[in-house]
Amino acid sequence: MTTLDASRPTHLNIEASSDNYLTHTRGLLSWAFTLDHKRIGVMYMFAILGSFFVGGVFALLVRTKLLFPDAVNWMTAEQYNQAFTLHGAVMVFLVIVPSIPAALGNFILPIMLGAKDVAFPRLNLASFWLWIFGAIFVVISLLAGSFDTGWTFYTPYSTRTTLGGVVWVITGVFILGFSSIFTGMNFIVTIHKLRPPGMTWFRMPLFLWALYSTALIQVLATPVLAITLALVAIERVFHIGVFDPAMGGDPVLFQHFFWFYSHPAVYIMILPGMGIISEIIAVHSHRHIFGYRFIAFSSIAIAFFSFLVWGHHMFVSGQSGLMGAVFSLITFSVAIPSAIKVFNWLATLYKGSISLNTPMLYGLAFLFLFTIGGLTGLHLGTLNTDIHLHDTYFVVAHFHYVMMGSALIAMVGGLHHWWPKMFGRMYSEALGKLGCVLVFVGFNVTFFTQFMLGSHGMPRRYYLYQPEFQIYHVISTCGSYIMALGFIITGICLLKSLFSGKPAPANPWGGRSLEWQCPSPPPHDNFPTTPRVGDCYDFSIVRWDDSAGGYVVDRSLDPELNPNAPKRAGAHH
Amino acid sequence: MNAFFSTIVPTIATAPPPAPRELTGGFWLPQASSVNAENIDATFYFITYLGYFFFALIVALMVIFVVKYRQRGREIHAEGPTHHTALEVTWTIIPLLLSILLFYFGFKGFLSASTPPLNSYQIDVTAQQWSWSFKYPNGVVSDDLIVPADKPVKLVMRSEDVLHSLFVPDFRVKKDVVPGRYTTLWFNAPEPTGMDARKAHHLFCTEYCGKDHSNMNRKVYVLNQAEFDEWAEYQRTADQRSPVDERYFRVAPKLYKRCISCHTLDGTPSTGPSWGAHDGLPAIWERTEKGLTKFGDGTTLKDYIGPGKEYETPEAYISDSILNPGKHLVAPFGNAMPTFKGQISDVGIQALIDFMKRLDEFDAKGNYLKPIPPLPQQTADPKKTANAAK
Ligand SMILES: [Cu+2]
Numbered sequence: 001m002t003t004l005d006a007s008r009p010t011h012l013n014i015e016a017s018s019d020n021y022l023t024h025t026r027g028l029l030s031w032a033f034t035l036d037h038k039r040i041g042v043m044y045m046f047a048i049l050g051s052f053f054v055g056g057v058f059a060l061l062v063r064t065k066l067l068f069p070d071a072v073n074w075m076t077a078e079q080y081n082q083a084f085t086l087h088g089a090v091m092v093f094l095v096i097v098p099s100i101p102a103a104l105g106n107f108i109l110p111i112m113l114g115a116k117d118v119a120f121p122r123l124n125l126a127s128f129w130l131w132i133f134g135a136i137f138v139v140i141s142l143l144a145g146s147f148d149t150g151w152t153f154y155t156p157y158s159t160r161t162t163l164g165g166v167v168w169v170i171t172g173v174f175i176l177g178f179s180s181i182f183t184g185m186n187f188i189v190t191i192h193k194l195r196p197p198g199m200t201w202f203r204m205p206l207f208l209w210a211l212y213s214t215a216l217i218q219v220l221a222t223p224v225l226a227i228t229l230a231l232v233a234i235e236r237v238f239h240i241g242v243f244d245p246a247m248g249g250d251p252v253l254f255q256h257f258f259w260f261y262s263h264p265a266v267y268i269m270i271l272p273g274m275g276i277i278s279e280i281i282a283v284h285s286h287r288h289i290f291g292y293r294f295i296a297f298s299s300i301a302i303a304f305f306s307f308l309v310w311g312h313h314m315f316v317s318g319q320s321g322l323m324g325a326v327f328s329l330i331t332f333s334v335a336i337p338s339a340i341k342v343f344n345w346l347a348t349l350y351k352g353s354i355s356l357n358t359p360m361l362y363g364l365a366f367l368f369l370f371t372i373g374g375l376t377g378l379h380l381g382t383l384n385t386d387i388h389l390h391d392t393y394f395v396v397a398h399f400h401y402v403m404m405g406s407a408l409i410a411m412v413g414g415l416h417h418w419w420p421k422m423f424g425r426m427y428s429e430a431l432g433k434l435g436c437v438l439v440f441v442g443f444n445v446t447f448f449t450q451f452m453l454g455s456h457g458m459p460r461r462y463y464l465y466q467p468e469f470q471i472y473h474v475i476s477t478c479g480s481y482i483m484a485l486g487f488i489i490t491g492i493c494l495l496k497s498l499f500s501g502k503p504a505p506a507n508p509w510g511g512r513s514l515e516w517q518c519p520s521p522p523p524h525d526n527f528p529t530t531p532r533v534g535d536c537y538d539f540s541i542v543r544w545d546d547s548a549g550g551y552v553v554d555r556s557l558d559p560e561l562n563p564n565a566p567k568r569a570g571a572h573h
Numbered sequence: 574m575n576a577f578f579s580t581i582v583p584t585i586a587t588a589p590p591p592a593p594r595e596l597t598g599g600f601w602l603p604q605a606s607s608v609n610a611e612n613i614d615a616t617f618y619f620i621t622y623l624g625y626f627f628f629a630l631i632v633a634l635m636v637i638f639v640v641k642y643r644q645r646g647r648e649i650h651a652e653g654p655t656h657h658t659a660l661e662v663t664w665t666i667i668p669l670l671l672s673i674l675l676f677y678f679g680f681k682g683f684l685s686a687s688t689p690p691l692n693s694y695q696i697d698v699t700a701q702q703w704s705w706s707f708k709y710p711n712g713v714v715s716d717d718l719i720v721p722a723d724k725p726v727k728l729v730m731r732s733e734d735v736l737h738s739l740f741v742p743d744f745r746v747k748k749d750v751v752p753g754r755y756t757t758l759w760f761n762a763p764e765p766t767g768m769d770a771r772k773a774h775h776l777f778c779t780e781y782c783g784k785d786h787s788n789m790n791r792k793v794y795v796l797n798q799a800e801f802d803e804w805a806e807y808q809r810t811a812d813q814r815s816p817v818d819e820r821y822f823r824v825a826p827k828l829y830k831r832c833i834s835c836h837t838l839d840g841t842p843s844t845g846p847s848w849g850a851h852d853g854l855p856a857i858w859e860r861t862e863k864g865l866t867k868f869g870d871g872t873t874l875k876d877y878i879g880p881g882k883e884y885e886t887p888e889a890y891i892s893d894s895i896l897n898p899g900k901h902l903v904a905p906f907g908n909a910m911p912t913f914k915g916q917i918s919d920v921g922i923q924a925l926i927d928f929m930k931r932l933d934e935f936d937a938k939g940n941y942l943k944p945i946p947p948l949p950q951q952t953a954d955p956k957k958t959a960n961a962a963k
């Protein structure tokens with residue numbers, strides 16, 4: 001049997017009952033006040049999945065109403081408006097923005113760095129509790145009369161609507177913003193300060209590059225959202241005109257402020273997803289990621305450009321034509337790094353040893369869906385076609401392909417990828433794949449039809465619609481039911497594994513980075529000493545080991561870790 | 574010809590929605606009915622075919638690689654190249670060039686779409702929760718948009734309350750309507766549709782504006798120049814031409830369509846007070862006459878009506894409520910009513926007041942219960958009427 005690391009004993013033979021982060025201390029309070037990034041990540045994960053369920057229920061309500069073009073009694077126009085608003089607000093602010101960084105990122109980032117924890121564990125805990133407070137405010141807003149502003153809170157409707165929940169939800173989003181900023185700050189410092197020996201910037205796993213770029217956006221853009229929403233609240237409560245022309249304000253100013261955050265926020269959602277996909281594709285193809293530097297730089301490029309393109313949401317808002325042109329031009333510059341990533345992922349498949357495990361299915365689904373989402377983005381970034389498509393279902397379909405089909409699918413893929421690591425259990429591959437296939441099929445049935453709806457002129461946020469659109473709506477709604485079924489099966493599959501899953505080996509998939517070199521689930525301290533790392537995408541030293549029941553990273557073969565390592569053909573740098 | 578409009582126009586205004594229009598156009602886009610649509614469609618299809626190509630390429634490569642390089646057993650063969658600078662630069666440059674090309678197409682199309690020709694026919698548009706009103710140079714105001722064929726038409730738009738957006742899919746035009754600003758949009762529709770509701774184009778509000786956002790849609794009728802001129806001239810005098818004592822059923826129901834989203838006639842609560850009897854109050858006219866209406870500040874209408882008070886007559890109060898809403902807020906409602914100043918003429922307001930006095934002659938949607946006789950001085954032209962009713 002090979003040793004994992006010459007400098008310290010192997011953990012492979014540790015029994016499930018011995019120390020791991022799940023059993024390290026016991027009791028509810030030991031979780032509520034934990035400073036362990038893994039526990040915080042897990043708590044975040046369940047909280048976010050709970051919110052995902054709530055947001056999903058609202059989505060199904062909306063889709064079910066849309067089966068019929070005319071009014072149906074069980075849901076009024078007001079209730080419909082609240083349902084789509086809540087769906088959007090919950091999914092954006094409570095689910096997708098925090099999902100990957102706060103849940104998976106929190107868990108994996110320090111382990112990938114071989115660190116014991118993030119740089120500021122208390123700040124991390126504070127971020128989690130801020131999230132909970134933010135969520136509580138969203139719930140209060142429901143009790144206080146709900147809100148119907150759309151997740152975009154466009155003024156002056158948001159300062160005029162008579163529903164009582166607006167200020168509450170704004171407060172909630174404000175707080176959630178700080179939760180997001182705290183996570184971002186923590187990650188930036190952690191990545192700067194806690195990289196292990198041997199891990200230069202260009203040796204970091206790409207997931208870390210993605211989290212790093214995301215964190216930069218979180219820290220720089222979120223304050224703008226917080227201030228903007230605070231201004232809306234001030235306008236509502238104290239009638240100080242900022243955005244409402246009736247009080248001397250400018251409603252288009254709100255759109256500028258809002259999208260100055262919310263366009264970068266799109267990348268807060270998708271960049272970490274791209275990071276996960278880089279990991280999933282490399283690990284399950286068991287092959288060096290293709291074009292590491294291009295992928296890493298494209299993350300940074302996307303983060304940078306994302307601040308310069310907000311005006312593409314406003315081509316028909318009445319902003320000047322010149323501004324529209326400038327924003328359109330810069331918008332295309334975001335398409336290029338995205339295209340680079342897709343081609344590099346494809347090239348990573350070339351000559352790999354591809355295993356079609358559930359996480360890899362999600363990875364391939366991502367490639368498929370992100371390609372569609374990205375290509376339809378071209379229709380919307382182009383000035384004259386956007387005139388026709390803006391605020392129709394085409395946009396709805398496009399951003400679902402990107403935010404759900406890509407960001408969320410990546411998150412679910414990542415969940416399956418790291419689940420054995422997080423809980424030390426394998427889930428049923430058959431159930432996992434079934435769930436994935438149903439979600440994939442349901443997703444396309446739901447949202448591809450919406451492209452046609454939109455290009456034929458169906459506006460978004462409509463409670464009633466022209467009867468000729470009905471057929472598309474019916475197909476789309478059926479798709480959403482298939483998707484819901486897929487998610488239910490996925491949920492069952494994962495939960496079942498906790499009770500009856502086979503114990504997971506340290507490295508079930510054949511991963512190479514550090515998280516696959518500590519036991520599953522990891523011990524409280526992750527690693528007894530900070531491990532040295534080599535090239536975290538060099539899979540030539542990963543091989544199957546029967547006695548471990550999984551793959552092992554044979555560190556003794558890595559010339560960087562072991563000067564006596566035999567020379568191998570095909571070792572890369 | 575006049576007879577044609579005298580019968581058709583009220584019909585559009587009050588009749589139940591016509592049979593659904595079929596989806597027109599192709600797989601992706603609806604019929605292209607404006608001069609600029611062609612240009613936008615060309616860009617759309619160019620991008621779409623580009624999309625088909627890259628999608629097919631990516632998915633095909635993905636499938637081929639996954640099949641060809643499947644892991645057999647648990648062996649790992651990790652021998653593919655780790656990078657290839659020339660290749661990577663290629664797939665950076667190609668998207669770069671394509672994007673510049675797309676930008677150029679889009680920009681060119683956008684320029685012509687946002688520059689109305691100088692000789693455009695101007696129509697002033699006012700959007701409010703939840704109705705459109707279109708005002709023509711001769712002062713005529715309509716709910717549906719009626720435009721001359723084959724002539725550039727420029728819409729100058731403003732909003733009374735929140736954001737709205739005017740969208741005509743068949744014309745490929747859209748522009749937000751922003752309170753506190755004027756925005757413009759133009760198109761040229763070469764093909765006349767006549768007054769046929771099934772041929773008419775949809776006009777939608779595409780910026781979310783509250784409860785009845787999805788009801789804020791109307792039709793666009795394209796008339797050839799002669800018909801259009803006749804329509805505009807007929808409409809200009811229509812209200813005046815109908816006898817004073819008939820305006821409450823000829824003029825008012827059309828206007829009421831702009832109130833219906835907030836004021837019901839049967840007492841059901843909505844955004845504004847129902848004009849029917851409700852909560853122990855009688856219907857609008859009776860409660861106004863008797864001064865029973867209660868305001869949010871605790872006062873009652875009685876305190877304001879009478880000689881020497883703010884309003885000499887109950888009529889003056891109603892008229893002021895329409896032109897200056899929000900001066901006295903009926904309890905428990907908020908300041909949600911837009912003003913109709915400049916949009917409803919004195920004739921119209923008088924007609925609405927008479928309408929309120931005789932609500933029992935209308936159904937819950939504001940349709941006159943008895944058949945509307947043709948205007949006395951007009952002789953109906955049966956051929957045209959039959960045509961239009963089809
Ligand atoms: Cu954007």
Ligand SMILES: [Cu+2]
Nearest residue numbers: 778780782786
């Ligand atoms: Cu609207």
